[in-house]
Amino acid sequence: MSESRPAVVSLRGVTKSFGAGGVTALQSIDLEVRPGEFVSLIGPSGCGKSTLLRIVGDLVEPTAGEVVVNGKSARQARLDGDYGIVFQDAVLYDWRTVARNISLPLELLGWDRARRAQRVRELLDLVELRGFENHHPWQLSGGMQQRVAIARALSFSPALLLMDEPFGALDEMTRERMNAELLRIWERSGSTVVFVTHSISEAVFLSTRVVVMSRRPGRIAAIVDIDLPQPRTADTREEPRFFELVTEVRDRLREGGLDEDRTAPDEGELVGEEAP
Amino acid sequence: MRRARRVAGEWLPAIVVFVAGVGLWEGGVRAFDVQNFLLPPPSGIVQTLWEDRSQLWSASFFTFREAVGGFAIGCSAGFLAAVVLARWRLLATAVMPYAIAAGAIPIIAFAPITNNWFGVTGMTSKMAIAAVLCFFPVLVNTMRGLTSVSPAALELMRSYAAGELTVFRRVRLPSSLPFVFSGLKVATVLAMIGAIVGDYFGGAPGALGVEIRRWVGIFAFEQAWAGIVLASLLGIVFYGSVATVERLTMGWHPSVRGARSE
Numbered sequence: 459m460s461e462s463r464p465a466v467v468s469l470r471g472v473t474k475s476f477g478a479g480g481v482t483a484l485q486s487i488d489l490e491v492r493p494g495e496f497v498s499l500i501g502p503s504g505c506g507k508s509t510l511l512r513i514v515g516d517l518v519e520p521t522a523g524e525v526v527v528n529g530k531s532a533r534q535a536r537l538d539g540d541y542g543i544v545f546q547d548a549v550l551y552d553w554r555t556v557a558r559n560i561s562l563p564l565e566l567l568g569w570d571r572a573r574r575a576q577r578v579r580e581l582l583d584l585v586e587l588r589g590f591e592n593h594h595p596w597q598l599s600g601g602m603q604q605r606v607a608i609a610r611a612l613s614f615s616p617a618l619l620l621m622d623e624p625f626g627a628l629d630e631m632t633r634e635r636m637n638a639e640l641l642r643i644w645e646r647s648g649s650t651v652v653f654v655t656h657s658i659s660e661a662v663f664l665s666t667r668v669v670v671m672s673r674r675p676g677r678i679a680a681i682v683d684i685d686l687p688q689p690r691t692a693d694t695r696e697e698p699r700f701f702e703l704v705t706e707v708r709d710r711l712r713e714g715g716l717d718e719d720r721t722a723p724d725e726g727e728l729v730g731e732e733a734p
Numbered sequence: 735m736r737r738a739r740r741v742a743g744e745w746l747p748a749i750v751v752f753v754a755g756v757g758l759w760e761g762g763v764r765a766f767d768v769q770n771f772l773l774p775p776p777s778g779i780v781q782t783l784w785e786d787r788s789q790l791w792s793a794s795f796f797t798f799r800e801a802v803g804g805f806a807i808g809c810s811a812g813f814l815a816a817v818v819l820a821r822w823r824l825l826a827t828a829v830m831p832y833a834i835a836a837g838a839i840p841i842i843a844f845a846p847i848t849n850n851w852f853g854v855t856g857m858t859s860k861m862a863i864a865a866v867l868c869f870f871p872v873l874v875n876t877m878r879g880l881t882s883v884s885p886a887a888l889e890l891m892r893s894y895a896a897g898e899l900t901v902f903r904r905v906r907l908p909s910s911l912p913f914v915f916s917g918l919k920v921a922t923v924l925a926m927i928g929a930i931v932g933d934y935f936g937g938a939p940g941a942l943g944v945e946i947r948r949w950v951g952i953f954a955f956e957q958a959w960a961g962i963v964l965a966s967l968l969g970i971v972f973y974g975s976v977a978t979v980e981r982l983t984m985g986w987h988p989s990v991r992g993a994r995s996e
Contacts, residue, residue, distance in 0.1 A: 536895055547886055552987065566900065
């Protein structure tokens with residue numbers, strides 16, 4: 459809290475309801491994310507955590523409240539390319555190779571070919587996909603596809619990385635490996651991350667802070683500071699402090715409503731209503 | 735060498751069926767002394783194909799041009815209409831039910847009318863029928879392709895602050911291609927049908943449909959059958975060339991990768 463640099467994300471009284479007098483998905487959310495933080499949003503299905511992420515990205519408009527990203531309105535931040543986003547599905551374009559998927563945002567920004575190629579090489583190294591640049595997405599495993607999506611989101615070095623359950627569709631083993639890789643990438647890229655997840659252990663392992671949300675209408679039930687030392691490794695998951703924090707997040711989830719629900723589908727129906 | 739053998743192995747059953755079918759046809763016609771007007775033997779048809787090749791070829795090529803012209807007009811119009819309707823969805827909700835219903839209309843029934851509209855002996859009336867036949871499947875398929883882009887793919891482009899034209903060019907158009915091509919492939923067949931049946935209701939002297947009718951009238955059944963065979967071959971070539979363009983433009987697509995030899 460002693461951080462003096464301005465917040466990357468600042469939410470004041472953000473509320474979102476769907477339809478005329480319909481469901482309130484989010485109620486009076488106040489949250490500050492400071493530079494270099496890794497903040498996870500965790501909560502039961504339907505708590506609006508994905509909607510909150512989309513509000514930060516100006517993909518969904520809040521019904522009320524103020525959203526400031528990188529010191530400007532969310533809309534301006536989106537227009538300025540201040541964030542990169544990764545979804546649960548990799549959302550790669552089948553007709554593009556791995557390299558051309560990664561360089562898509564750079565093409566839109568008007569980078570010339572040589573500069574794009576140079577940047578793609580760096581990113582392939584970063585996500586350890588060297589040698590796969592000319593593969594098509596369907597030739598890759600789910601974990602590799604998600605690494606491409608991460609590389610694409612980082613391609614233009616955005617200040618903020620928004621991640622909506624990026625590893626939700628992966629098996630446990632792959633997910634843990636991806637978690638470790640993500641932390642390595644986060645440390646090297648120095649960007650700020652807002653990460654939505656269902657998984658308590660994933661949230662604790664990755665984050666500097668975990669924001670626990672309550673069942674609909676979504677509210678912030680608690681914020682848990684994760685004081686596990688960096689860099690975190692597979693051994694981190696064995697430490698007593700790790701288990702204490704997992705237990706604490708779980709208790710906060712219980713207080714906030716119901717236990718976390720890992721089997722139920724996410725609040726896709728809420729997001730779906732808003733989809734253009 | 736091994737690949738050649740594998741390809742031969744894949745085609746062998748189909749070739750066997752073809753040879754057996756033609757053999758059965760030839761043998762059956764001879765054995766049961768089938769009347770020529772019912773079914774001429776393949777050998778007779780092949781002989782006619784060779785002997786009358788210049789007349790058959792010019793007739794077929796004339797009608798093929800009618801089909802290709804109608805295909806080009808109908809498919810372009812269908813594609814452009816789909817782009818407009820995909821952009822202005824309110825318009826689409828007003829118009830699409832009729833477009834889909836029009837797919838059930840036997841448009842070929844209009845052929846005598848288009849002869850009145852565009853002239854009996856010209857190519858235009860046949861192109862018109864072929865074009866209308868091609869229009870609806872291309873419209874409906876392209877429309878489905880342009881609008882079935884995943885919401886996440888669009889959100890991603892929105893996160894890049896991409897304009898509408900960029901989204902169209904980079905996302906909607908490429909992801910609609912499989913749908914567009916299935917519409918185009920159906921349209922090749924319909925265009926050939928439209929052109930030939932259009933000819934049947936009266937057309938330029940020397941057009942294939944006109945000639946087939948004339949040959950049947952003067953009991954030249956081998957010629958008529960030779961014309962039908964040639965029309966079928968041109969139809970297959972037409973379909974095949976669109977399928978080839980599809981394979982070349984969509985080498986990335988999972989439906990195509992199976993057909994690609996490694």
